[in-house]
Amino acid sequence: MFFQQIVNGLTLGGVYALIALGYTMVYGILELINFAHGEIYMLGAYLGIIFLGFFTAIGLTHSNIILALALTFVLSVIFCSAYGFTVEKIAYRPLRNAPRLSPLISAIGVSIFLQNYVMLAQGTTDKVFPHIFGSSGFGLMNARITYIQVFIVATSFVLMIALHLFVVKTKMGKAMRAVAQDKTMASLVGINIDRIISMTFVIGSGLAAIAGLMVAMYYGLVNYFIGYVAGIKAFTAAVLGGIGSIPGAMLGGIVLGLVESFGASYISSEYKDAYAFALLIIILLIKPTGLLGTRSIEK
Amino acid sequence: MLRIEGLHSFYGPIEALSGIDIEVKEGEIVCLIGGNGAGKSTTLMSISGIVRPRMGKIIFNGYEIQRAQPHNIVKMGISHVPEGRRIFPRLTVIENLEMGSFIHKNCDVLNFVFELFPVLKERRRQLGGTLSGGEQQMLAIARALMSKPKLLLLDEPSLGLAPIIVGKIFRVIQELNEQGMTILLVEQNAKAALKLSKRGYVLENGRITLKGSGEELINNPMVKKAYLGES
Numbered sequence: 078m079f080f081q082q083i084v085n086g087l088t089l090g091g092v093y094a095l096i097a098l099g100y101t102m103v104y105g106i107l108e109l110i111n112f113a114h115g116e117i118y119m120l121g122a123y124l125g126i127i128f129l130g131f132f133t134a135i136g137l138t139h140s141n142i143i144l145a146l147a148l149t150f151v152l153s154v155i156f157c158s159a160y161g162f163t164v165e166k167i168a169y170r171p172l173r174n175a176p177r178l179s180p181l182i183s184a185i186g187v188s189i190f191l192q193n194y195v196m197l198a199q200g201t202t203d204k205v206f207p208h209i210f211g212s213s214g215f216g217l218m219n220a221r222i223t224y225i226q227v228f229i230v231a232t233s234f235v236l237m238i239a240l241h242l243f244v245v246k247t248k249m250g251k252a253m254r255a256v257a258q259d260k261t262m263a264s265l266v267g268i269n270i271d272r273i274i275s276m277t278f279v280i281g282s283g284l285a286a287i288a289g290l291m292v293a294m295y296y297g298l299v300n301y302f303i304g305y306v307a308g309i310k311a312f313t314a315a316v317l318g319g320i321g322s323i324p325g326a327m328l329g330g331i332v333l334g335l336v337e338s339f340g341a342s343y344i345s346s347e348y349k350d351a352y353a354f355a356l357l358i359i360i361l362l363i364k365p366t367g368l369l370g371t372r373s374i375e376k
Numbered sequence: 377m378l379r380i381e382g383l384h385s386f387y388g389p390i391e392a393l394s395g396i397d398i399e400v401k402e403g404e405i406v407c408l409i410g411g412n413g414a415g416k417s418t419t420l421m422s423i424s425g426i427v428r429p430r431m432g433k434i435i436f437n438g439y440e441i442q443r444a445q446p447h448n449i450v451k452m453g454i455s456h457v458p459e460g461r462r463i464f465p466r467l468t469v470i471e472n473l474e475m476g477s478f479i480h481k482n483c484d485v486l487n488f489v490f491e492l493f494p495v496l497k498e499r500r501r502q503l504g505g506t507l508s509g510g511e512q513q514m515l516a517i518a519r520a521l522m523s524k525p526k527l528l529l530l531d532e533p534s535l536g537l538a539p540i541i542v543g544k545i546f547r548v549i550q551e552l553n554e555q556g557m558t559i560l561l562v563e564q565n566a567k568a569a570l571k572l573s574k575r576g577y578v579l580e581n582g583r584i585t586l587k588g589s590g591e592e593l594i595n596n597p598m599v600k601k602a603y604l605g606e607s
Contacts, residue, residue, distance in 0.1 A: 251471050255467060258466055265446060266479075
């Protein structure tokens with residue numbers, strides 16, 4: 078049972094981490110909690126159903142499932158990135174120099190808008206995500222591991238490593254860190270701040286789309302409300318790891334996933350959601366900056 | 377090379393510059409002296425696009441740049457070393473320098489700046505925030521040079537530094553100028569700045585009250601009294 082919970086926890090944690098990265102990257106640069114981020118994740122799941130449904134209708138899923146899935150992922154990522162890009166442009170950019178509360182309220186507005194938009198367009202009932210992997214899997218050390226779990230854990234870790242390398246090694250990644258540290262100075266060395274901010278939203282939204290798709294495949298059900306809970310959990314993960322810190326979001330997501338699955342199996346699954354927040358409160362009391370957060374200078 | 381005409385800029389609600397005219401010719405060091413709040417830094421920030429002027433023109437090599445975005449002004453060849461150095465604290469020295477050459481695909485001036493400031497080469501893997509004040513000032517100048525500017529704006533390069541470091545910084549400024557770099561220098565240390573400069577302007581309450589060659593200003597009784605601490 079112990080090993081089983083590790084596998085379940087890593088699956089959940091990988092997804093939380095992917096979403097948490099979007100929160101933390103945006104916060105790192107704009108000091109804004111992007112409350113609409115959870116909805117982007119929800120859109121990713123819905124877009125997955127739509128695209129996969131389309132590929133099934135034209136027979137591609139039947140003839141070449143790998144290609145159909147790959148295209149579904151790519152298209153969902155592109156659409157969600159476009160959503161993220163647009164949200165930043167119309168809801169946050171005009172408020173760049175406004176008091177800090179204004180973009181926050183704008184973010185909540187975007188979140189409500191996207192939820193209701195999907196509710197109207199797709200209905201209030203749960204949508205079923207096509208079973209592709211089914212529940213096939215294998216046994217290992219007394220645990221049952223499904224292929225979808227392997228897929229989720231592998232994908233999230235590969236993406237996290239890729240993002241880490243991007244931020245540490247590439248010129249654009251370094252520019253992103255420079256903008257997060259000092260926007261005025263970054264513009265004085267010739268960095269186009271708006272472009273870096275757009276890029277941050279595009280990357281964060283793409284990761285959220287992948288997370289949404291994977292969760293939809295894992296649970297098989299999607300509704301317009303999933304972004305809210307996932308968003309709050311991932312935000313918790315980001316704060317847990319230290320908001321603004323990219324490795325922090327990764328660690329926070331994994332820790333949160335493990336705590337939830339261990340709590341659910343060893344204590345009670347009734348309180349599944351409460352463990353995450355209990356942990357958050359404890360960490361904030363002991364180390365207010367989060368696990369890997371650094372003390373920020375008050376501006 | 378640079379001509380400022382009738383520039384009005386606001387710093388928040390306060391009019392920091394009330395119609396100033398400044399000219400910098402190619403190959404010159406021009407210095408701007410004046411007390412705290414006279415508008416020296418605002419002048420530089422207006423040139424580099426951080427502060428948007430309300431009125432007036434800034435003409436650089438024939439182009440009006442007063443409405444341009446800061447990153448485009450860097451691309452045109454103006455590099456600004458702001459007051460307080462503003463090193464990226466959690467980037468390494470070498471990463472700070474790489475950001476300096478952000479607008480170029482390849483940076484071929486790295487060896488040049490390492491020759492100018494050998495200490496930066498030693499410390500290249502250290503985080504910017506861990507450097508001493510003097511080293512940070514060197515890094516700030518080096519970073520500005522990485523974009524291969526035609527005009528260098530220096531804001532208070534000697535502020536808060538030990539005299540020996542100040543000497544070194546001023547020697548580098550002179551050396552850069554001898555190699556052809558045009559420099560607009562803002563300094564509290566008026567004497568050292570005027571000695572170095574071809575021409576200078578005295579800024580008071582957002583207006584130019586005096587201008588002339590470095591030598592003229594150094595010997596001007598009013599400048600002596602107000603800025604050089606002599607009577």
